[in-house]
Amino acid sequence: MRIGIIGAGTVGSTLGKGWAKHGHQVMYGVRDPRGTSASRVLAATGTGAQVGSVSDAAAFGTAVVLATPWQATRDALAAAGDLDGKPLLDCTNPLKPDLSDLETGHTSAAEQIATWVPRARVVKIFNTTGAENMANPVYAGQAATMFYCGDDGAAKEIAAGLARDLGFEPVDAGPLTSARLLEPLAMLWITLAFRQGLGRTFAFKVLRH
C-alpha cells in the first residue's frame, strides 16, 4: 500500500519504519522536505520511504496518516489539500502543550462526589470493568488490571489491597483528577461489551516486560 504520513516526529517515523519493513511504500509529508529532520527520518526508515511536502504525502497515499502535534493539526490539514474519500488515520491527541491534560474539556463523577463529601477520602476504583471480572479477574493465569486514583495515599493503599484481594493487579493512575480518564475507560468497556460484540468476559490489562 502507498501510505502518506503527515508529520515525521516520533510517532510518524516509527509507524513509517514499521510499514516500510512490511513492504509498504511510505512518504512523509513535512513542512520543510529539505530540512535535516526530514533526511534523518528518511535515513532511519530505510528502503521504500520518501519525503515530500505535506500535500505531496497526502496525494501519494492511498491511506493518509495524521501524526501531528494537536496544535499543528489544523494547519497541516489545510496544507494537505485534497483528502476526499481517503482513509485518514488520525493518531493525534488533543493534548495541552505540556501534556498535563486533554484540551477537550471534561470532568469526572469522582471530583463531583468529592465536593459532596469533602471530608471523605475518595478513591476512584472498581468502575472500569464488569461484575464478571470482579468475581473472577484472572484470564489464563493473568490478572486483569484495576486502575485507581485519588488524592489520599493511605486510602489508595486500602483500595488497592481490596482490589488485590479479589485477584486484580492494582495500578495507581495518580490523583483524583485521573478519574477523568478512568470514567471514559469505563465507557469504552461498556461500548466494547454491549455494542461491539465482545460480551462481558473481557478485561483491560497493562502489559509489561
Place this chain on the structure above:
Amino acid sequence: MRIGIIGAGTVGSTLGKGWAKHGHQVMYGVRDPRGTSASRVLAATGTGAQVGSVSDAAAFGTAVVLATPWQATRDALAAAGDLDGKPLLDCTNPLKPDLSDLETGHTSAAEQIATWVPRARVVKIFNTTGAENMANPVYAGQAATMFYCGDDGAAKEIAAGLARDLGFEPVDAGPLTSARLLEPLAMLWITLAFRQGLGRTFAFKVLRH
C-alpha cells in the same frame, strides 16, 4: 476489614461476595433493608455479610464502597451521613441512564478533524500508545491491543490491517464518537508513563478467554 457497601446492585453485591470470601466483614447499605432484593443479596453473599440502611453501612465500614447508579449517587451520599476521614471507594460512572454516553461532557479531536476535512474517511487509531510499542507491540508473545474507531467500514478495515502489520491486535471501538474514549485512554497512557513511573514500555491489552 469492615467494609460498608452503598448499593447492592450487580457491582456492589459481586464485590461484597468476593470480599466476604476473603474474610472481610461486609455490610450492604440499601434504601429498604427489609426488601426482597436486600435479602437476596444477603443470601448470595454468604457468611459475614449484613444488610442495613445506607447510614448503617457507612457507619459500619472502615472503608466505604460507593456502588450506586450515577443518578442515585448524590441522594445516597446525603443518606450516608458522616463519612469524615473514611476511605470512600467510588465505583460509579457518570453514565446517561441508557448507557449511551458519559454525562460529563467531552468531545474529541477526531470529530473536530472530521469537520475540517469532511470528505476524508477519518479513523482514530495509533493514538493510545507510545512509539516504542509501535516499533514492537509484543509482550512475551502477547500482542498489545490497538483500539480504533470511525464511521467508514472500509477505511476502518484498512486501518486495522495496518495495525496488524505492525504486530498489534486491532480492536474496533465503534463509531468516530468513540474517539471521546480513546483520547482519554491516550492521556491515561501518558499519565502512567511519565507521572506514575511505568515508563514507556507498557501497553494496554484486552484480555479474553
